[in-house]
Structures are given as structure tokens and as C-alpha cells.
Amino acid sequence: MNVAEYITSGILESYALGTVSDQERREVECLSSIYPDIRREIDELTEALEKYALAQSVEPPASVKEKLLQQLEFPASEPSIVRPMYPSEPLSGPTFRTTWLVAASVGLLLLVFSFYLFSQLRSNQEALASLRTANETLKAESHQLSDWQKQQDQMMALLRQPGTRTLVLQGNDKAPKGEVLVFWNANSRQVVVNASALPQLGPDQQYQLWSLVDGKPIDAGVFDVAQSGRVVQQLNRPIARSDAFAITVEKRGGNPTPTMATLLAMQPVNS
Known part of the structure; x- marks a missing residue:
């Protein structure tokens, strides 16, 4: 139940x-x-x-009681009338x-x-x-x-690990105010993104992070942003090596290859 x-x-x-x-x-x-x-x-x-x-x-107004008592008072000048229990004529008067x-x-x-x-x-x-x-x-x-x-807690746990690197990916002209911090640890292969002020996407779209190795893009996971434009999310793709990280806008669930027309940011690892 x-x-x-x-x-x-x-x-x-x-x-x-x-x-x-x-x-x-x-x-x-x-x-x-x-x-x-x-x-x-x-x-x-x-x-x-x-x-x-x-x-x-709320108590009923006192005036209601007074009106009822006034209506129930019998006229003092009228004599008492005794009538049979079963009168032969309808009551009147x-x-x-x-x-x-x-x-x-x-x-x-x-x-x-x-x-x-x-x-x-x-x-x-x-x-x-x-x-x-x-x-x-x-x-x-x-x-x-x-x-x-x-x-x-996820972000802090990764930051405490020895060898964790922090990369700042600034948005291009498609997201000029957008900024994404990528926390990556090559030893544990963990990646956490902390996005700020990225545009909110439609229900059929997601942001996708890419790791570039020898010029080839590797899917590093997808993430969403809230209405505030902020998100801290640990991605579920292990990344052991990377020459650069990039972000594109893809269909929900991600693509096997990046759509370069929707590239929002890219940052070399050793810059």
C-alpha cells in the first residue's frame, strides 16, 4: 500500500x-x-x-435569545381556556x-x-x-x-581526495554567463560538475560533458540544471585520462558523438 x-x-x-x-x-x-x-x-x-x-x-448573539423569549410570552389579559383532549373542531384563536x-x-x-x-x-x-x-x-x-x-557532500568528498583537479569551463557566446567547474580525479576516475547560470533546457534536452583524449571525444555523462541555473552532480562515467573537457547540448540521454553546433564551453586540462 x-x-x-x-x-x-x-x-x-x-x-x-x-x-x-x-x-x-x-x-x-x-x-x-x-x-x-x-x-x-x-x-x-x-x-x-x-x-x-x-x-x-463564536457564541450566538444575546439578541436572539431575547427575541425568542419575547415571542414565547403569553398575553397576561387573556383568560386560560381549557379544551378537551380530542376537540371536535380544529383549534383556532x-x-x-x-x-x-x-x-x-x-x-x-x-x-x-x-x-x-x-x-x-x-x-x-x-x-x-x-x-x-x-x-x-x-x-x-x-x-x-x-x-x-x-x-x-559528493563534491566535498571528491575534493578531499589526493590528485583531484579543478577546471573552469567558461561559456562561449551561446552561454556568455555560464560557468562550469569540473572536479576530476584521474586515480579514482570520478567526475563532478558544478554548473552556474547555465540556460535551462527543454524537457527533451540535456547537457553532456565530453573528455577529449588524443582528439577523440569520450562521453563523460549528462546532467540537468534547475530553474536557478545551478547544479552539483556526480557523473556516472569513469574518466581515467583527459586532454580537455567540453560541454554540448544534446538530446535527453546523450549522444555517442558531440554536436559541435551546440558546443558551449571547452577547457584543456594542462592549460
Whole structure:
């Protein structure tokens, strides 16, 4: 079972609000006893709902109570009328009018209370949706930070290795502001690129790094850049020897030979 998809399906919010069917309720309670993440999400939603209800609670206006009491008062000048339990004629006059007023008042009170509950339900649903959105945003930012930290760790691990070289590849007129640092260790054959301000490519394109050995290009791996134009990525091609490094734009997945028309930068190793 995909617990993450089940949590984001919205059924837990409905469970917390009490709007699920009996079968759905039993399902949620069963899964929450099996998966701690679901149990924790329910607890967080319930706590958030309670806090929001307490913060947004509103007492009915005092004027409503006064109006109802005024409508329920019986005229003092009218004598009491005793009627049989089963009258032969329909009720009429003051008694019928009083009964109608009581029924109308109760109906009005129920209508006001129902509207109040509906408003609170809508407010709670909106609050839960906002909490869900904020939670998803925080998770996405956390994943981005984690990925960036892993990339930095890869680069630092390579820099600590004896024999690691750093080459600066400046972009040509196709990427005048682009700059790529290539960290290469011939002993471990590892290559890490740290790109800065490279143009973002389309979904069917990637940047490809080449190692030139005796004038022949060798595929050193492909990499993407984020919207910010930055990336730190360890490539998966072992490079034991290189006279120069170059970067081109190729189709997604790379090409066996470079497309010279898309050459963005090149730097000799021993310059």
C-alpha cells in the first residue's frame, strides 16, 4: 500500500470532520492501527481542527435569545381556556397562534444553528486545506535541501581526495554567463560538475560533458540544471585520462558523438 498517496487522498480530513461513511471510518481506523504515519497524520489533523475550532468559536448573539423569549410570552389579559383532549373542531384563536409562534421560533432557531454549523464546517475545511498546502510546501523544501546537501557532500568528498583537479569551463557566446567547474580525479576516475547560470533546457534536452583524449571525444555523462541555473552532480562515467573537457547540448540521454553546433564551453586540462 502507498501510504503517502492514501494520506494525500483527503479521506483523513473527512474522517477528522466526521463526514465519512461507516465503511470508510472502519477502514481508516484499521489502517491507522497498522501504519504509524497514518495514525500520526490523524492526530495532527484532529489537534489542528480542535485548535482552530477553539480559536474561531463564536457564541450566538444575546439578541436572539431575547427575541425568542419575547415571542414565547403569553398575553397576561387573556383568560386560560381549557379544551378537551380530542376537540371536535380544529383549534383556532389565541392557542393556535401561540402554537404556531412556538413552532416558528424553534424552526428559526434550528435554521440559525444549522447555518452556524455549516459556516464552521466550511471554515474548518478551508483551514485544513491551508494546513495541507503548507505541509506539502515544507516537505518539498525539505527534499530540495536534502538533495542539495547530498550534492555538496559528493563534491566535498571528491575534493578531499589526493590528485583531484579543478577546471573552469567558461561559456562561449551561446552561454556568455555560464560557468562550469569540473572536479576530476584521474586515480579514482570520478567526475563532478558544478554548473552556474547555465540556460535551462527543454524537457527533451540535456547537457553532456565530453573528455577529449588524443582528439577523440569520450562521453563523460549528462546532467540537468534547475530553474536557478545551478547544479552539483556526480557523473556516472569513469574518466581515467583527459586532454580537455567540453560541454554540448544534446538530446535527453546523450549522444555517442558531440554536436559541435551546440558546443558551449571547452577547457584543456594542462592549460
